[in-house]
Amino acid sequence: MSFSLRFRFVAQLGAAFLMALGVVQGTSAQQPLGTAFTYQGRLTDAGAPATGSYDFEMRLFGSPTEGVQVGPTLTLDDVAVAAGAFTVQLDFGSAPFGTDRRWLQMAVRPGASTGTFTPLTPRQELTPTPTALVATRANTVAAGAVGAAAIDPATVQARITGQCAAGSSIRQVNADGSVVCQSDLVGGGTVSAVTAGAGLTGGTITTAGTIGIAPGGITGAMVASGAIGLAQIDASQVQARVAASCANGTFLRAIAANGTPDCAALPTPPKTGVVIAAEGRVATIARNDGTATWVAQAGPNSWRPSVKRCLNTPCQGVVSGFTAISGGPSGTPQHFSLAMTQSGLPMVAYSTFLSSTPLESTLVLERCFEPTCTGIEGDVIRSSPSNRVGLFSALVSGADGLPVVLYSLHNGNIPLAFEGLRLGRCTNNTCNAFTTTSITPVGVARPEFALVISGGVPVGVFIDGMEVRAFSCAAADCASLVTSDVTFEERSARFPSMAVGANGRPVVAFGSDGGLKLARCRDAVCNRSDAPVVLDATATGPEVTSAVAVTADGRPVIAYLKDFTINLISCGNATCTSGNVQTTIDAARTDTSDLLSFQLEGLALPSRPGLVLNGSLPVVTYPDMATGHVKTASCTTDTCR
Structure with missing residues (x-):
């Protein structure tokens, strides 16, 4: 136009x-x-x-x-x-x-x-007009052009020309500049003597002298109530009022001259570690709406998962030991994942080996149906094709409260080969009806993936070759799939983990040859993302796994395995670009062979730590291979220091 x-x-x-x-x-x-x-x-x-x-x-x-x-x-x-x-x-x-x-x-x-x-x-x-109509204001006035005749005496004072004689002063200035004078002597009289009163010294004075305050001359009765305040005291000798107090969990260390208390935190250890299981090679942790924390563990003598509610939200112990899940079919359970239902109770998805020649496995889902989790229900939710499913899984509760699980397929042969990923969704509370969506074709994905609910739909990431790729469902029922063009890492990515922040956008942590990294999605379904940020450039080993959570103010927190020790990074801001604090939670073990949670015909995967936030305080679950115990580390500060 x-x-x-x-x-x-x-x-x-x-x-x-x-x-x-x-x-x-x-x-x-x-x-x-x-x-x-x-x-x-x-x-x-x-x-x-x-x-x-x-x-x-x-x-x-x-x-x-x-x-x-x-x-x-x-x-x-x-x-x-x-x-x-x-x-x-x-x-x-x-x-x-x-x-x-x-x-x-x-x-x-x-x-x-x-x-x-x-x-x-x-x-x-x-341009100016040919004829000026009128000027409403003058730009300049010639020096001396305004005299007495030009002023308005009601608003402008004429030059003051009058003056008063000695001993008198001006009382009034008239409009014409003349003045009216008055005498400086208002009264008369003389003082014949000044005598010192109570508390004073130096009198009586009849001609000239000095009257001062006698030593100790001022008594309390002479000072009016409330007359002495901050302005009257010597702060180096008299303490100002202490009006403030120290918060819970702190103690009074000193008081400033102005009365301000100097408080310090009570000395507490930055983290407390407790044994929650006498043995275990795999452990994870989950929370419901903030009133209860649950943990699950398995191995080495029994790979059947067991689950129990923690004594408190920091999980400094569990209620009377673990309850073994036993509602599934016979076989040897292996890898498992833990999530919470909308009713606040735990559910577990895991694979069960039925035979080793050929290698057959099924995907099992079991759920607690009462608060103590002594009652468990569940069964096989997926066995086709040919009992070669569910070796690895990621479980979440969908926006409608029904379980959604991302799981792997395998070829059933030795050596083992993986044949893609499927997303399964239960269509009712008992999960006896199950729909599936293909995420990757045969041979594309490795058994390294993560799943969350974001924007009301399942959103996940998986390893495609050596890249981290994202996908999302077009709707909550996942009848169709949206494959994102986002690639978080193009060289050597492994073992991704996901969480959704308060802004409704996922974050993804993963290991690589370039170190532990974190990428932030720019929308709820991860169709766009920021470039990954390196969190720990030294975390380059093949054992690096992670779990990520996001605080209420948007700061990611990452628990991860590096050099076979449990570590934590608390980001200083939402983008993890400044103020990050790295802490070693536990130097659990440096023996590679003992810390592998799953070994099968040459396939070895390191144990992934579990992570939840108790408010803004991290709680980490992990196996301690030095003792064979499963532990939780409950941090008492945001950074666990």
Whole structure:
């Protein structure tokens, strides 16, 4: 859309600088002219006279091109234009106009739009009128031009010329500059003697002398109640009122001169570690709405998962040991994942080996159905194709409260080969009906993946070759899939983990040859992401696994395995670009062979730590291979230091 303009001005200004006139608008003799002027123009749109509503933008400049804007910007909305002609009132005030030249810059857009304005060129110079109407203000007054005859004596004082004699002072100044004087002596009399009263010393004085305060002369009875405040005390000798107190968990270390207490945190260890199981090679942790924390563990003597509620939210112990899950089929359970139902009770997905030649396994889902979790229900939810499913899984509770599980397929042969990922969704509470969606084709994905619910739909990441890729379901039922073009790492990614922040966007942590990294999705379904940030450049080993959580203020927290020790990084901000604090939770073991949680025909996967937040305080679950115990580390500070 292109515009052009023909114009003329109809001006009405009450300033020394007047505009070029086409028609002068009349005013009564008793009214000031003001600063507004009328602008008339002719607008064409695409070469034809414009008709309709248009928005105009008017600005003043001190030069015909470029230069600095002078005065305000006027925006005129929905100006009626008929056959190209329009008339508007412009009022930039008087300040922009003086003795310098001014040019008017105009821009236009259709009245119904909210887009940008199209500038009209060239700028139009505003020139003085041939005849000045009247000046509402003078730019300069000649020196000495205003005398007594020109002033209004009611508002302007004439020169004060009078003066008072010695012993008198001015009492009044008249309008003509004369003064009225009065005597300085208001009264009379003499003092014959001054005697020192109570608490004073130095009297009686009859001619000249000094009266002072006697030592100890001021008694309490002489001081009015409340007369001594902060301004009267010597703070080096007298303590100001201590009005504040120390918060719970802190102690009073000192008091400043102004009464401010100096408080310090009670000395507590940064983290406390407790044994929650006498033996175990795999452990994880989950929380419901914040009222209970649950842990699960398995191995080495029995790989059947067991689950129990913690004594408290920091999980500094469990309630009377673990309850072994036994509702599934016979076989040898292996890898498992733990999640919470919408009712706040735990559920576990795990694989069960039925035979080793050929290698057959099924995917089992079991759930606690009462608060103590002594009652468990569940069964095989997936066995096809050919009992080669569920060797590894990731479990979440969907937006509708029904379980959703991401699981792997394998070829059933030795050596083992993985044949893609499937996403399964229970369609009822008993999970006896199950729908599946293919995530990757055969041979694409490795058994390293993570799953969350974000934006009301399942969102996950998986390892494709050596890359971390994201996917999401198009709807909560996952009938169709949206594969993201996002690739978080293009070299050597492994073992991703996910969490969703308070902003509704997932974050992804993963290991690589470049160290432990974290990427932040830019939307709820991870169709876009920021570039990964390196959290620990030294965490490059093949054993690096992680678990990630996000605090209420948006800061990611990552528990991870490095050099076969349990570590924690608390990010200093939401992007993990500054203020990050790294802490070693436990130097559990450096023996690679003992810390592998799953070994089968040459396949070895390191144990992944579990992580939840107790408020902003991390709680980490992990196997201690030095003792064979399963432990929780409950941090007492955000950084676990």
